[in-house]
Amino acid sequence: MKVERTEVLIIGAGPAGSVAAAMLRQQGRSVLILEREQFPRFSIGESLLPQSMEYIQAAGLxxxxxxxxxxxxxxxxxxxxxxxxxFDFRDKFSPGWGTTYQVQRANFDEVLARGAERMGAQLRFRHEVLAVEPGEQPRVTVRSPEGEEYVVEADFLLDASGFGRLLPRLLKLESPSNFPVRGAIFTHVRDHIGHDAGFDRNKILITTHPEHVDVWYWTIPFSNGTCSLGVVAEMDVLKRYEGSDLQRLQALVGEDPNLGRLLAQAEWGVMPVRQITGYSANVSSLWGPGYALLGNAGEFLDPVFSSGVTIAFRSAELAAQCLARKYAGETVDWEQDYAIPLRAGVQTFRRFVEAWYAGGFQKIIFHPDPQPDVRRMICSILAGYAWDTRNPYVADTTGRRLRVLEELCSA
Known part of the structure; x- marks a missing residue:
């Protein structure tokens, strides 16, 4: 069997893999990206956060x-x-980008992948990883589109396989999430929302169900007149609705008068309706001998605050920094230098996600008389700055400050 060699092998050409590849190419490393699918391909996670722009910029993309x-x-x-x-993300506590984009991920992911390729990374679509041998010199068995198998040896392996979660499955690293099992039903529609509808296309719209505080909808407008539309709820709620996925989504959207009015002229059928369930995921470790897990391959929380791509980019940056030190001859402690810093921001998002579904955070954001400084601190986290420990709501790892604010807003 043919054996190839590269310095860093990346599994998956999504946002985490492509940004990691671009950053590693800036260091002069040889990089090979193996992607099972052919781009462009559909993916969810379409509303970026401003923090993500800093990573895109740092990667040269x-x-x-x-x-x-x-x-x-x-x-x-x-x-x-x-x-x-x-919330206007330009009016926030943390310095940095206050604007970003809402993207069709099929196009966005291909832009990043082709950018990494432009910077010198090898990019192979429709190459499927069959087996992995971790260690100081990890080996990966791969099948090409023509059905031929070959082996790649590398100094280090980065798993950016997203919801495919390749290494967690192959190496039995998966760990149950502490979130309830929720599902999402979603599609794209040609929205035909008029200019007089009071709808700001420069913002994602998050709508809470009029009766159920833990059921919510996303409406993400795109530049071509379509928008992504979805609903998230626990599975026992979604199972109450009969019919096709399209009929169920339309029924759920129809239960909210605001959305019903906003989308009264929408054309359905732009894209098939899809459903994903049980998407929240965790792992026992984010790294091991010769490998690290990036983005959704390691942990995915929930779509409510659009944190997934930002976490993916942050993981890519941290991994690239660790590998720069490794190639400089330094000893890298992947737990201290990668896993702990990454999970610090994930835990910040986690506290806000839990508070959202419990209803307390909604009392905060809808409070009629918010304190401006506190609102800017909250806005920073909604903008993705979950690692800025100058922000008291990030620095307080216990969540006590957020609970006190909930109580004050409930009074």
Whole structure:
């Protein structure tokens, strides 16, 4: 069997894999990306956070993204019944980017992957990893589109396989998430939302179900007149609705008067309706001998605050920094230098996700008289700055400060 050699092998050409590859190419490393699918291909996670722009810029991919023509995004709007509020990400506590994009991931992921290729990474589509031997010199068995098998040896392996979660499955690293099993039903529609509808296309719209605080909808407008539309709920709620996935989604959307009005002229059928269930995932370890897990391959929380791509980019940056030190001859402690810093921001998002579904965080964001400084701190986390420990709501790892704020807003 043919044996190839590279310094860093990356499994998966999604956002984590492509940004890691671009950063490693800046270091002069030889990089091979193996991707099971053929791009462009559909993926979920379409509303970026401003923090992600810093990683795109650091990877040398900013021009690729800016010139792709994606929908500009400067914030998030929230609606529940008659209550509504919005956060402008440019008015936040943390320094850094305050704007970003809302993207069709099929196009966005290909832009990043081709950008990494432009920077010198080898990129192979439709090459499937069959087996992995971790260790100081990890070996991977691969099958080409023509059915031929070959082996790749590397100094280090990065698993950026996303929801495919290749290494967690092959190496039995999967660990149960502590979140309830939820599902999402979603599609793209041609929305035909008029300019007089009060809908800001520069913001994601998050709508809470009028009766159920833990059921919510996303409406993500794109630059081509379509939008991504989805609903998230626990599985016992979704199972109450009969019919096809399209009929179930339409029934759920129809239960919210605001969304029903906003999408009254929408054309359905732009894309098949899809459903994913049990997407929250965790692992026993984010690294091992000769490998590390990036992005969703390691942990995925929940789509409510669009944190997935930002976490993926942060994991890519941390891994690239660790590998730079490794090649400089330094000793790298992957737990201290990679896993712990990455999980610190994930835990920040986790506290806010849990507070959202419990209803307490919704009391905060819909409070009629918010304190401006506190609102900017909250806005920073919604903008993705979950690693900025200057922010008291990030620095407080116990969540006590957030619970106190919930109590004050409930009074």
């Amino acid at each position: 900013l021009q690729d993204v800016v010139e792709a023509g994606f929908q500009y995004k400067n914030g998030a709007a929230f609606v529940r019944g008659e209550r509504q509020t919005e």
